[in-house]
Amino acid sequence: MEKEYHILSLSGGKDSTALAFFMKENLPEIFEKLELVFYDTGCDLPETYDYLNKIEIFLNKKITRVKPAKSFDEIFYTNPIIPSPFKRWCTVLLKVQPSIDFINNIINKNDYKKIFLYVGIRADEINRKGVLLNSELEKKYIIPQYPFKDYFIYKSDVKNILDKAGIGIPQYYEWRARNGCYFCFYQKPIDWINLYKKYPDLYKKAMEYENLAYKGKKYRFGWNSKYQLKELIKPQIMNHIICNNTKILNKTENNLQTKLYKLFT
Numbered sequence: 001m002e003k004e005y006h007i008l009s010l011s012g013g014k015d016s017t018a019l020a021f022f023m024k025e026n027l028p029e030i031f032e033k034l035e036l037v038f039y040d041t042g043c044d045l046p047e048t049y050d051y052l053n054k055i056e057i058f059l060n061k062k063i064t065r066v067k068p069a070k071s072f073d074e075i076f077y078t079n080p081i082i083p084s085p086f087k088r089w090c091t092v093l094l095k096v097q098p099s100i101d102f103i104n105n106i107i108n109k110n111d112y113k114k115i116f117l118y119v120g121i122r123a124d125e126i127n128r129k130g131v132l133l134n135s136e137l138e139k140k141y142i143i144p145q146y147p148f149k150d151y152f153i154y155k156s157d158v159k160n161i162l163d164k165a166g167i168g169i170p171q172y173y174e175w176r177a178r179n180g181c182y183f184c185f186y187q188k189p190i191d192w193i194n195l196y197k198k199y200p201d202l203y204k205k206a207m208e209y210e211n212l213a214y215k216g217k218k219y220r221f222g223w224n225s226k227y228q229l230k231e232l233i234k235p236q237i238m239n240h241i242i243c244n245n246t247k248i249l250n251k252t253e254n255n256l257q258t259k260l261y262k263l264f265t
């Protein structure tokens, strides 16, 4: 029989975590041999690291934490460019390349013939692309698996799985919309303000990166396309962002109430 290897990469977010718990419950034979991996940028939120520790305890399974060849600081201080949606070097060097190296290493060392890669794409995520297999080596060995699609698991099911397991959702959702590095350029201005309030040291560190990236440059590319981080925390700007965010939240709530009203009257 050909040697098989099963791997699930955890992001520290809801879906991949729910998939691990789902597999433990519904696919126990695979879960037993499943390797849980976290590609650690070293820049994730403290809540993410806490959540990973909790996952290990709740699942009674170790998570392999894979570090990139060079840390964010080593890369950034060599060439101080803030990553952005147009220059997303962070994902390539801190997440994608380490995952390629990790899997290649497994193939070379262990003589596995098939590598099953479990991905937490849900049944409702019809537009989301699956795993991109680039090299011939990847195409030859890797077989992506999407259990949530196969078992018709939707967004609302994910929360139920995590609640039922007793672990719940990661705590950063209380103040931030998305998972990822504390300085992720995808976060909204309100998330930056929340980061500033919750972890002023991390905000200060992100500000230092930005100051260095700006130094002596004519064109400036910071973490946020609208505000420089040192501006964003000026009381006037901060209040404006908080106020706008409250308006958006109220509007969403009113829309929801109107929809419910129409539904039940």
Ligand code: SF4
Pocket (backbone or CB within 6 Å): 041, 083, 088, 090, 091, 094, 095, 179, 180, 181, 183, 184, 185, 186
């Ligand atoms: S979370 Fe954001 S900053 Fe971190 S690697 Fe991903 S895209 Fe880059």
